Amino acid sequence: MDILSIKQRFGIIGNSALLNRAIDIASQVAPTDLTVLITGESGVGKEVFPKIIHQLSASKHGSYIAVNCGAIPEGTIDSELFGHEKGSFTGAHEARKGYFEVANGGTIFLDEISELPLSTQVRLLRVLETGEFLKVGSSKVIKTDVRVVAATNIDITEAIRNGKFRQDLFYRLNTVPIYIPPLRKRKEDIHLLFRKFAADFAEKYHMPVIQLDEEARNLLINYRWPGNVRQLKNITEQISIIEESRTINANTLRKYLPEHKFHDLPILYNGKAQSKEISERDLLYKVLFDMKKDITELKKIVGDILQSDEKEGKFHDTSAPLVRQLDQKLEELSGIRNKIEIHQPHDDQFPEPILESEVLEESLSLQKKEIEMIKKALEKHNGKRKNAARELGISERTLYRKIKEYNIA
DSSP states (O other), X not given: OOHHHHHHHHTOOOOOHHHHHHHHHHHHHTTSOOOXXXXXXXXXXXXXXXXXXXXXXXXXXXXXXXXXXXXXOTTTHHHHHXXXXXXXXXXXXXXXXXXXXXXXXXXXXXXXXXXSOHHHHHHHHHHHHHSEEEOBTOOOEEEOOXXXXXXXXXXXXXXXXXXXXXXXHHHHHTTXXXXXXXXXXXXXXXXXXXXXXXXXXXXXXXXOOOEEOHHHHXXXXXXXXXXXXXXXXXXXXXXXXXXXXXXXXXXXXXXXXXXXXOOSSOOOOOSSOOTTOOOHHHHXXXXXXXXXXXXXXXXXXXXXXXXXXXXXXXXXXXXXXXXXXXHHXXXXXXXXXHHSOOOOOBTTBOOOOOOHHHHHHHTOOHHHHHHHHHHHHHHHTTTOHHHHHHHHTSOHHHHHHHHHHHTOO
């Protein structure tokens, strides 16, 4: 089946090269039994690709089960995936089949795979390698023939470094990687998607279709869309319902776009409390300090190796330049940080930026910054953890864990 036919069958809108490449890989790998790992930001539409792989595979007549690993409590996820025997734990009043047994001969889509507990990752690895698993509370080996497609919106390699994801499982899942591009890398598709959503909502709510004037179109296309296709669809629905005029200008559109546009220009800070918004400044500092931390740790490792080798009488002519390169990277990060200007407005004029030491003092602790971001997200969404987790780009279960870890009231 060609790419155009797949788009029509599964309702995919867009013509970008990156999107077409992802569809092409999915169609090529579908007839095989290879495991697939789908990566991409939240809201890009990763859930469509496992359906493409399943429907174009030899097991298309088998079961298709989608599992959100981040939505299942850690204490019950083994039972959900692999089943349990009667009496195996409190509340297990009868035996239960897990998804891997129910989907035998079909496909399982494991969304937010990075949220799996390490103990469950071990069980999953065994299924992928041998096709065998044990129910909770049972010693009887069960065979299953299930195609596994996994997806994540985080950097798995970072999770591996932090000890939260098994490297062997990653290699086993990542047999065929498929990358779904964010909307900001599909600029040519943004207005197409808007028109499609606008037409759908016009039909749903029995009203004329909204349209954008040229200035609003440019604003729409150049917005960064941190929430990707999901965010674009939600905003299109809001405008369709709320606005009386069916022609939308740029000023009207701006009312529906969050203020933090994630642009590359220096950030202006008004010195007032940003009570319910997680500012772009916070995110930039977190990225910069994370990068600096990684490079500093790498420099320390290289330094320890050099010191150890010198004690043993060994010398490496190539190591010293590496240390100098790391020092240079640290200087570059400091230079980038200095470009993030923070101002206090007065009569529409902005004075010179405040001293760098004041900035560093405010952002010194990454942990404090993370706590601050979580509190702001919870405050913005009136304590609704599900919405706060979506704002922060993490799963609800991860948010629960961090609230408990930091003792956030």
